[in-house]
Amino acid sequence: MSDSDRLAPLSVTGLHKSYGHHAVLADLNLSVEPGSFVCIVGPSGAGKTTLLRCLSGLLAPTSGSVRYGDRPVNQPLAEIAVVFQDYRGSLLPWMRVRDNVAFPLEGRGVSRSARRARADECLAAVGLPGVGDKYPWQLSGGMQQRVAIARGLAYDAAVLLMDEPFGSVDAQARFDLEDLVLRLRRDLGITVIVVTHDIDEAVYLGDRVIVLGGQPATVIDNLTVDLGQDRDQIHTRALPRFAELRTRVLTRIRGGAAAPDPAPPAQLDVSRT
Amino acid sequence: MTTPVQAATTEVLEPAAAGSKTRGRRARVHAYQLLCVVLVLLLWGAVTVSGLFTASSLPSPASVATEWLHLLGAPVFWQAVWDTLRGALVGLLFAGAVGVPLGLVTGTYAAAELSSRILVDFLRSFPVIALLPVFLLVLGSTPEMKSTVVFIACVFPIFLQAQYGARSVPPMISETVRAYRIPRLLRYTKVVLPSATPSIMTGLRLAATTSILVAIGVEILTTLPGIGHEVTQHQQNGNSAVAFGYIFTAGLLGYGINRGSMLLESILLRWRPPAHTV
Numbered sequence: 001m002s003d004s005d006r007l008a009p010l011s012v013t014g015l016h017k018s019y020g021h022h023a024v025l026a027d028l029n030l031s032v033e034p035g036s037f038v039c040i041v042g043p044s045g046a047g048k049t050t051l052l053r054c055l056s057g058l059l060a061p062t063s064g065s066v067r068y069g070d071r072p073v074n075q076p077l078a079e080i081a082v083v084f085q086d087y088r089g090s091l092l093p094w095m096r097v098r099d100n101v102a103f104p105l106e107g108r109g110v111s112r113s114a115r116r117a118r119a120d121e122c123l124a125a126v127g128l129p130g131v132g133d134k135y136p137w138q139l140s141g142g143m144q145q146r147v148a149i150a151r152g153l154a155y156d157a158a159v160l161l162m163d164e165p166f167g168s169v170d171a172q173a174r175f176d177l178e179d180l181v182l183r184l185r186r187d188l189g190i191t192v193i194v195v196t197h198d199i200d201e202a203v204y205l206g207d208r209v210i211v212l213g214g215q216p217a218t219v220i221d222n223l224t225v226d227l228g229q230d231r232d233q234i235h236t237r238a239l240p241r242f243a244e245l246r247t248r249v250l251t252r253i254r255g256g257a258a259a260p261d262p263a264p265p266a267q268l269d270v271s272r273t
Numbered sequence: 274m275t276t277p278v279q280a281a282t283t284e285v286l287e288p289a290a291a292g293s294k295t296r297g298r299r300a301r302v303h304a305y306q307l308l309c310v311v312l313v314l315l316l317w318g319a320v321t322v323s324g325l326f327t328a329s330s331l332p333s334p335a336s337v338a339t340e341w342l343h344l345l346g347a348p349v350f351w352q353a354v355w356d357t358l359r360g361a362l363v364g365l366l367f368a369g370a371v372g373v374p375l376g377l378v379t380g381t382y383a384a385a386e387l388s389s390r391i392l393v394d395f396l397r398s399f400p401v402i403a404l405l406p407v408f409l410l411v412l413g414s415t416p417e418m419k420s421t422v423v424f425i426a427c428v429f430p431i432f433l434q435a436q437y438g439a440r441s442v443p444p445m446i447s448e449t450v451r452a453y454r455i456p457r458l459l460r461y462t463k464v465v466l467p468s469a470t471p472s473i474m475t476g477l478r479l480a481a482t483t484s485i486l487v488a489i490g491v492e493i494l495t496t497l498p499g500i501g502h503e504v505t506q507h508q509q510n511g512n513s514a515v516a517f518g519y520i521f522t523a524g525l526l527g528y529g530i531n532r533g534s535m536l537l538e539s540i541l542l543r544w545r546p547p548a549h550t551v
């Protein structure tokens with residue numbers, strides 16, 4: 001397959017998704033350019049996981065379409081790797097770490113030695129050399145999430161879709177993981193889409209932040225993060241521009257939730273500064 | 274049906290931090306277990322001494338022990354043990370070879386499971402021994418017939434446990450497998466089977482005990498050679514001490530098979546965090 005086929009924009013047109021009578025997403029449109037880092041931010045329960053499952057082809061939209069280049073995404077594609085929110089549940093507990101990372105390659109008929117080499121390479125890339133022979137439960141939460149990321153890398157996809165990937169690890173591990181993903185994007189030129197409820201994280205990571213709001217949810221804002229490619233946990237977060245962007249996102253989310261709905265605003269994690 | 278232990282990942286636990294405390298406790302447990310055995314033997318001895326039963330209906334523990342040690346030197350004895358064991362194992366192996374794949378596949382398809390449920394529920398509650406005359410008629414009094422009856426008795430617990438295990442693949446894992454486009458065969462061998470292993474092992478243990486039981490039952494009811502046959506023979510000839518020696522051997526076989534499958538289980542489930550090793 002040529003590179004132009006592999007690297008294509010992921011686009012969503014007029015997406016609606018309902019669970020029975022419960023409409024979760026409505027008339028949602030967005031497009032993600034190859035090589036970009038896009039964060040989709042919205043409060044808990046907004047429908048972020050639902051959107052991500054539609055983007056990955058795991059869930060069929062009620063109406064509307066998801067396309068990768070000119071192909072419809074109506075089943076999981078080889079070009080898209082997913083890292084789930086719940087790393088504990090998504091690693092296979094009976095496989096050693098290396099086998100977990102290499103497992104998707106086994107499905108592609110890659111030889112045993114090539115799988116092994118690739119898995120070790122990807123484990124090294126996420127900062128975990130030498131844990132290949134351990135079982136997942138022997139690693140901390142942050143390390144397990146790194147393994148899940150390594151599995152995504154080993155899959156050699158052009159797009160990495162991540163669902164609140166750093167939500168359940170401690171603050172320090174979280175900063176490290178954020179920087180790891182930024183570095184991987186820069187080194188590998190892959191497209192990264194991160195779904196998160198954390199506004200600071202969205203602004204820190206993204207080239208672009210897409211804000212979901214409303215019920216059913218749709219895109220209520222789409223802003224470019226002009227903070228440059230080189231980000232730094234200490235300095236980037238202290239920039240006046242960072243504060244401006246974060247304030248704008250927060251305002252949009254508050255406004256979007258309060259106007260049509262008199263109920264208490266959806267819970268948001270804005271405690272971190 | 275025993276509920277299989279669900280494989281769950283837990284937070285990192287200190288492995289083998291147990292140390293000498295548990296070792297002391299285990300030694301005490303062993304002492305109690307031994308005590309129980311001794312008590313039962315004493316009770317048995319007391320009953321035989323009391324003259325409540327004649328020596329030909331209930332021999333003393335000492336005479337049984339002597340006869341049993343004698344038996345260990347007799348080729349007839351080993352031949353009988355082998356006949357029973359072979360009948361049981363052949364039936365059990367076929368039951369596993371049929372029950373496990375069938376259970377795994379039907380377990381992953383809700384429709385297949387639902388449509389087979391009534392039939393399976395009926396068949397598994399069917400008393401196999403009641404079918405013995407039919408098998409005698411169709412297959413004759415052969416070792417193959419013995420294995421067939423064992424197979425029928427064993428296939429359902431294995432099948433049902435495999436089905437149960439296949440259904441309990443965690444949703445997150447199914448989702449991951451789908452997202453990474455794992456082909457079907459690989460999904461069965463590397464995902465469904467390992468995930469169902471704890472449950473399958475429970476079924477196998479159950480079936481292993483049943484297999485010995487049924488093999489001996491068939492030998493008692495027919496003229497097929499084996500432990501069951503020896504028991505009836507010696508009982509009828511008034512050698513009840515020898516008969517009891519064979520009965521004791523049957524118990525040992527059942528116990529040995531159970532321990533063996535527990536060992537196999539712990540080997541197959543090495544991947545589990547130590548919180549699971551009981």
Ligand SMILES: Nc1ncnc2c1ncn2[C@@H]1O[C@H](COP(=O)(O)OP(=O)(O)O)[C@@H](O)[C@H]1O
Nearest residue numbers: 019022024042043044045046047048049050051
């Ligand atoms: N499989 C499902 N069936 C029915 N309702 C669902 C299902 N998955 C999610 N929902 C509902 O859809 C809404 C959005 O859920 P989700 O996409 O998980 O939100 P988020 O990831 O933003 O927290 C929630 O109200 C949730 O209860």
Ligand SMILES: [Mg+2]
Nearest residue numbers: 048049085164
């Ligand atoms: Mg979610």
